[in-house]
Amino acid sequence: MRSTILKFLGIIIILAFTKPEEVQQFQGKAIYFSKSKMELGRWGARMSEAQKKQIKARLKNRLEKEYVLNFNKKESYFMEEEKIDAISGATDSWGKNFSQGNQYKNVQDNELVQSQEFYGKRFLVKDKLQKIDWKIEKESKKIGNYLCFKATATIPSKELTWYDFAWSDLRKAEKKKDSLGNDIEPQIEMTKVEAWYTPQIPVSHGPGEYWGLPGLILEVTAGNRVMLCSKVVINPKDKIEIEAPEKGKEITKLAYQEVIKGKMIEMRNNRGRRRR
Template identity: 65%
Template sequence: MSTTVLKLSFIAALFILPLSSVAQEFQGQAYYFKKSKLELGSWGARMSEAQKKQIQMRLKNRLEKTYVLNFNKEESYFDEEDKLDAMSGATDSWGKNFSPGESYKNIRDKQLIQSQEFYGKLFLVKDDLPAIKWKIGKETKKIGEYLCIKAMATIPSDQLTWYDFSWGQLRNSEQNEDQDGETDEPQIALTVVEAWYTPQIPVAHGPGEFWGLPGLILEVSADDTVMLCSKIIMNPKNKLKIEAPDKGKEISKEAYKNTITMKMKEMRDNRGRRRSR
């Protein structure tokens, strides 16, 4: 994905406080704007431009989000800012079931703790932080007042979207089952990730699932989504609260993914039985 996407619109409004010095122990707060492209596939080919625009407006709260990352040397807390749907004034209840919740990362212990709500039930996902094999390049650019270095990685797609659900993936997995009920070895989908990090803020944190570079990640592009930092506040006057969520049924990433997949299959099958009556 080209890094020029959104760049002009963001840089004009970018406001990042310069970092004059880094204390041995410090805190910071980074704001990120996330924007995703709407992919309608073959279905969209049958739609008019007016229809596409209407759908994009209705899904605006899913395609554009703002997040905050609180961090210190070892820990970070990442969560979405509350945002109402511009069309209806209501939160997106369907999308909320498959969106990332409050996320805590401890890079010293290589631990992820994330709160996820699925149809009213709260889960506490605890798992290891996945190792990301970054390839650091020589290309640089400025984001606000910070000099950033480009890094690339190829990451299994499921590792980035374990909290999400796709009917397409479910159909593909069911089609791979042979007549004996055995499942063919699935092909692992991969996502190419481009990140820009700044050594001026020497922490290994980043937005979402991304971490592990020798500096704070200020921009990251994966598939049709871009996250770009719009503001950084270093050592705020009021101490930041960086704590892991602690409510919900404890579960691993894999178990959580299996849980929501089984629930969605159950909902689909129940609808099918009702229609056949």
């Protein structure tokens, strides 16, 4: 424990003597690998192991992803490395409608700008960064060459996947009545998040929606998803340009969710009419 504290103090001393121009030029690139567990719900109980393996192979591109995070002291740009489906030889066009687009974060100005494509239309989602009340824990561990410290938080689940959709979202959004006929507000689902950050890389960035810790976030576990940094390059030879996306219809996160909801209700209604 004493050696950990001494290392932490050493990092603070180094930062205190860093020249302003060096801080300004500081930039880097981090590669993350994301893996999610397959959730089949009640349908899984009816499937054989062979069927589960087949579905898992088909959904591999959705369950396993690779991302790149470019960053400097105040800005970051997060994007997915697109992969070809090993089975069909094509990209996942359906899943792309509900996947996370290229994301720009400015932690100094509390600004989020994210490019999203939904059924052929391009949107530019502009909003504030999701506030995260992190709790710094006592545990530490090494990730690669970096000493990392643990932090935890509880975040509204929809704030982490606001660009995504599940048919259950429509059922949850429908108003329910109590015994007196009054509307019952739907319960807000929360997700427990565990993050590991390193003060050795003194930026407040992280992958996806995660940010706000005193060091780059190298690992995140949230629900059934884990994101782990596999490589970090600090001050690469080729200068990294970080700019916010500019193309698309400007919209807020909440308004974008309403667009998705409206389209999926339309699809459901059209499907119902065809069955008659």
